[in-house]
Structures are given as C-alpha cells and as structure tokens.
Amino acid sequence: MRVTFLGTGTSGGVPMINCDCAVCRSDNPKNKRLRCSVMVEVDGKHLLIDTSMDMRQQFLRFPFPKIDAILYTHAHADHIFGLDEIRRFNYLQKERIPAYGNRSTLERLLKVFDYAFQDSDKDILPGIPNLSAHLIEKTTEIKSVPVTPVPLLHGQGETLGYRIGNFAYCTDVTKIPESSFALLKNLDILVLDALREKPHPSHMSLDEAIAVAQKIEAKQTYFTHMNHIIDHERHSRLLPEHMAFAYDGLRLELE
Ligand SMILES: [Zn+2]
Numbered sequence: 471m472r473v474t475f476l477g478t479g480t481s482g483g484v485p486m487i488n489c490d491c492a493v494c495r496s497d498n499p500k501n502k503r504l505r506c507s508v509m510v511e512v513d514g515k516h517l518l519i520d521t522s523m524d525m526r527q528q529f530l531r532f533p534f535p536k537i538d539a540i541l542y543t544h545a546h547a548d549h550i551f552g553l554d555e556i557r558r559f560n561y562l563q564k565e566r567i568p569a570y571g572n573r574s575t576l577e578r579l580l581k582v583f584d585y586a587f588q589d590s591d592k593d594i595l596p597g598i599p600n601l602s603a604h605l606i607e608k609t610t611e612i613k614s615v616p617v618t619p620v621p622l623l624h625g626q627g628e629t630l631g632y633r634i635g636n637f638a639y640c641t642d643v644t645k646i647p648e649s650s651f652a653l654l655k656n657l658d659i660l661v662l663d664a665l666r667e668k669p670h671p672s673h674m675s676l677d678e679a680i681a682v683a684q685k686i687e688a689k690q691t692y693f694t695h696m697n698h699i700i701d702h703e704r705h706s707r708l709l710p711e712h713m714a715f716a717y718d719g720l721r722l723e724l725e
Pocket residue numbers: 480481506546548549642695
C-alpha cells in the first residue's frame with residue numbers, strides 16, 4: 471500500500487491570501503500546504519480521499535493515471551470543491567466513478583453538484599463529471615479493497631475517517647467517539663487533524679491531537695490540516711517520538 475499526501479493545509483491553505491507572517495513567507499516547501507486530500511494505492515487500485523479545492527494543482531504536481539473510487543470525509547468546501555475535476559478521469563477511463571460517504575455528506579454533494587450524479591454511465595461527456603453515490607456505514611469492499619468508515623465528531627457535525635488495512639485517516643475531528651477508538655487499534659500509520667496550538671471549536675489543537683495519538687498508539691502518527699501558525703521545522707521539535715507533521719508530497723509505503 472502506498473499513501474501520498476496531496477494536501478495538508480487547513481481550509482484557507484498555507485500561505486494564506488494577504489498574510490505576511492513568517493510561515494506564509496517561509497521558503498520551506500513543507501510550509502506550503504494545499505487543501506487536505508490523500509491518495510491511497512492498494513494492489514493497483516487508486517482510492518482518493520476527498521476532492522480538495524486544489525485538486526487540479528495536486529494532480530498536475532503528483533500525477534496518477536486513474537481514480538477507482540472517492541471516499542468523502544465530509545462536505546465542507548475545502549474537501550469537495552475539486553469534484554468537477556473528476557470529469558477528466560471519467561473521460562479518460564470511460565466510466566462512472568463511485569463516491570462514498572455518510573448520509574449528510576452524500577445529501578450535500580447531490581445538492582451542490584446535482585449535475586455530476588447521473589443515472590447512467592452510457593454517456594460519458596467530456597464536460598460533465600459522472601459519479602455514483604454510495605452510503606458507507608460498515609466495512610465495505612471497494613474495488614476489492616476492504617474500507618472501514620470511522621465516525622468522528624467535527625464541531626457540530628459528523629465526519630468519516632477511513633481505515634484501510636493498518637492505515638487510518640482522520641481529518642477534521644474534534645472528538646473521537648469511544649466506539650470509533652475500537653476501530654483504530656493496531657495501526658501502523660494514523661493521520662490525525664492538528665490545526666494549530668490554540669483550541670478550536672471544530673478541530674483538534676496540537677496538544678489535543680498528541681493526547682489522542684498517545685491513546686491510539688499507532689506505530690507512527692502524522693498530523694494534517696495545519697494552519698499558518700504551525701511552522702514545520704519549529705513545531706516538529708515539540709512533537710513526541712513517533713509523531714510528525716505530514717507535508718504535501720509526503721509518500722508512505724506500508725505492508
Ligand atoms: Zn477541512
């Protein structure tokens with residue numbers, strides 16, 4: 471299995487528009503964060519988690535030949551507004567692409583992108599994305615890859631984390647319900663939301679994320695969805711062993 475981080479930034483991205491703070495002006499490429507998304511490759515299958523607002527840039531920078539399925543965490547703008555770019559893959563693959571999510575995410579996607587969910591895969595047109603919507607509530611084989619949804623709380627809303635093998639991706643989360651901790655045992659890699667140092671109503675702060683990572687005890691934890699307060703070099707020195715900040719372009723190989 472291979473995981474590629476396409477974006478590791480919070481909703482506004484880093485650098486932010488019209489900000490001249492040290493991180494936004496930094497030359498370190500690890501301080502340049504597009505909006506959150508990862509590609510998971512298993513046995514030649516490509517599962518994309520979220521279609522970030524920066525999807526076009528991400529796929530130009532990290533080319534992948536195809537997308538077999540999309541796993542949506544939730545329907546906030548930073549995680550869905552690249553959906554229209556799927557039309558290019560529909561056209562190249564000559565097929566409709568399945569999209570998975572919880573009920574509220576699918577309802578919102580069907581509303582915002584009503585033109586993209588068509589009844590048939592007969593007519594793949596170059597100008598229109600063509601997706602099918604699938605509710606995921608338990609471990610499901612997606613293109614023969616078992617995927618487990620992990621319900622998470624994100625401020626007032628709910629998101630899904632995803633576990634694939636011993637890899638789990640949990641972005642946009644304030645609290646992990648006890649029943650979901652049970653789904654996160656014996657992980658090799660955990661990816662967890664860590665927005666900034668100060669607490670926030672809909673994301674984990676760095677201290678909260680470290681405490682949760684210590685409870686889950688994955689062999690290695692990577693933090694994502696960072697804002698412009700987090701300086702990759704400086705804040706990395708504050709992290710315990712087996713924890714690190716993800717960055718755009720980071721690639722992980724797993725058994
Ligand atoms: Zn987000």
